[in-house]
Amino acid sequence: MRHLFAGVLVALSLAALGAQDRGPAQLPDETAAQKEARLAWWTDARFGMFIHWGLYALPARHEWVKKYERISDADYQKYFEQFNPDLYDPKAWARRARQAGMKYAVITSKHHEGFCLFDSKFTDYKATNTPAKRDLLKAWVEAFRAEGLKVGFYYSLLDWHHPSYTIDRNHPQSPANDAEFDALNKGRDMAVYRQYLKDQVRELLTSYGTIDIIWLDFSFTGGGRGKNRDDWDSAGLLRMVRQLQPGIIVNDRLDLLDVPGGWDFRSPEQFKPREWVTMNGQRVPWETCQTFSGSWGYFRDETSWKSPAQLIELLIDTVSKGGNLLMNVGPTARGTFDERAKDRLSAFGRWMQLNGPSIYGATQAPDTFKAPPNSLLTYNPKTNRLYAHLLAWPMGEIVLEGYADKVKYAQLLHDASEVRMSARKSTTWISEDSRAGDLVLRLPILKPDVEVPVVELILK
Numbered sequence: 001m002r003h004l005f006a007g008v009l010v011a012l013s014l015a016a017l018g019a020q021d022r023g024p025a026q027l028p029d030e031t032a033a034q035k036e037a038r039l040a041w042w043t044d045a046r047f048g049m050f051i052h053w054g055l056y057a058l059p060a061r062h063e064w065v066k067k068y069e070r071i072s073d074a075d076y077q078k079y080f081e082q083f084n085p086d087l088y089d090p091k092a093w094a095r096r097a098r099q100a101g102m103k104y105a106v107i108t109s110k111h112h113e114g115f116c117l118f119d120s121k122f123t124d125y126k127a128t129n130t131p132a133k134r135d136l137l138k139a140w141v142e143a144f145r146a147e148g149l150k151v152g153f154y155y156s157l158l159d160w161h162h163p164s165y166t167i168d169r170n171h172p173q174s175p176a177n178d179a180e181f182d183a184l185n186k187g188r189d190m191a192v193y194r195q196y197l198k199d200q201v202r203e204l205l206t207s208y209g210t211i212d213i214i215w216l217d218f219s220f221t222g223g224g225r226g227k228n229r230d231d232w233d234s235a236g237l238l239r240m241v242r243q244l245q246p247g248i249i250v251n252d253r254l255d256l257l258d259v260p261g262g263w264d265f266r267s268p269e270q271f272k273p274r275e276w277v278t279m280n281g282q283r284v285p286w287e288t289c290q291t292f293s294g295s296w297g298y299f300r301d302e303t304s305w306k307s308p309a310q311l312i313e314l315l316i317d318t319v320s321k322g323g324n325l326l327m328n329v330g331p332t333a334r335g336t337f338d339e340r341a342k343d344r345l346s347a348f349g350r351w352m353q354l355n356g357p358s359i360y361g362a363t364q365a366p367d368t369f370k371a372p373p374n375s376l377l378t379y380n381p382k383t384n385r386l387y388a389h390l391l392a393w394p395m396g397e398i399v400l401e402g403y404a405d406k407v408k409y410a411q412l413l414h415d416a417s418e419v420r421m422s423a424r425k426s427t428t429w430i431s432e433d434s435r436a437g438d439l440v441l442r443l444p445i446l447k448p449d450v451e452v453p454v455v456e457l458i459l460k
């Protein structure tokens, strides 16, 4: 009798585990206008902070170190035992993000290594059991919200620590051939892991109030020993996410690109798209995520840090094509932002403090406006202002072809000083006819003390 009862229980729970909907994903659909309204705050914000923080901050040589160096769980354990971010001050992080001009932030609640910054009921592999002894996510959410930023969680679909997660080609223990894969995967069961992943995402979306963004990372299909929508039960997971947090914005890595409602924005990674990202010929919301120096986690010896000018240009370039920029910081294992990161954030802040109007609420300029040489245009449709970002400071004047009769007033954005306009160029000895439709801007010879100066054109 006892046995029978236990058997029924096992059967019931197995049925629950297997109950994920694998059929055609009927995800809640919405009209294009409804989606646009749901994403409006994010589209206007344009600029956010990504934070990759986990045990990999200790080795400080890439967040994929466990895979790259094929470190076993036993050998990786030392980082868990040593994790003691004694200088962790999320309020200081949040202040820096706000001062850099960022409007939202997304943090790794769990990365591929499987370690959780939050106090999950479903694992012991979490910050509360390290010398940190607390839920590091809770204070983070509170601090970022208090600075007026929207908050998002990155959650890794991959898990290199969970015992049921099957060994795939990205796993630190990936062997050389199929027979070994099969041997290693005996006893591992993705149904168990799928439940774990769903339980943790539910925890994340029910324990910390309103969560504005969820970043689920990532599917790797094709090529063998990958993982796709069936491994994660992507449709079921996403349905749960939208049910728990109806307003939430979701990235595109669940392997549901072909499913209506299966993603909210495209996420080109460490890559500058050549134009507004499209799907089936339609412009779609997009966000590029970028690093300061190449890796996402703290990497002590990396020297490939981008310059402030490169980074500011990256932000402008992104907005000039209708996209968002999610700029990553990899905090140290002490819980601090490294000086090089602080330096880049301050550079963003100095520029954004004066030039924010060319970024927030701005987008790609209408096709009727051609960007002058060495410049990037953005446009604010609400205020009907056009912004010319001058990447190379010109010698005295620039010609805006076809702008005549379109501009009411022009000024440098950072100090609201007038930029005089005229219909013709100031030529001597040769006469270079101004073409009909040209508008010539007269600029000072001296480049203003701004990383990338911006001319604000108030349109008629």
Ligand code: GLC
Binding pocket: 052, 063, 064, 217, 218, 269, 289, 296
């Ligand atoms: C990749 C990497 C990962 C990083 C992420 C950010 O998927 O696996 O380390 O977190 O991209 O977009």
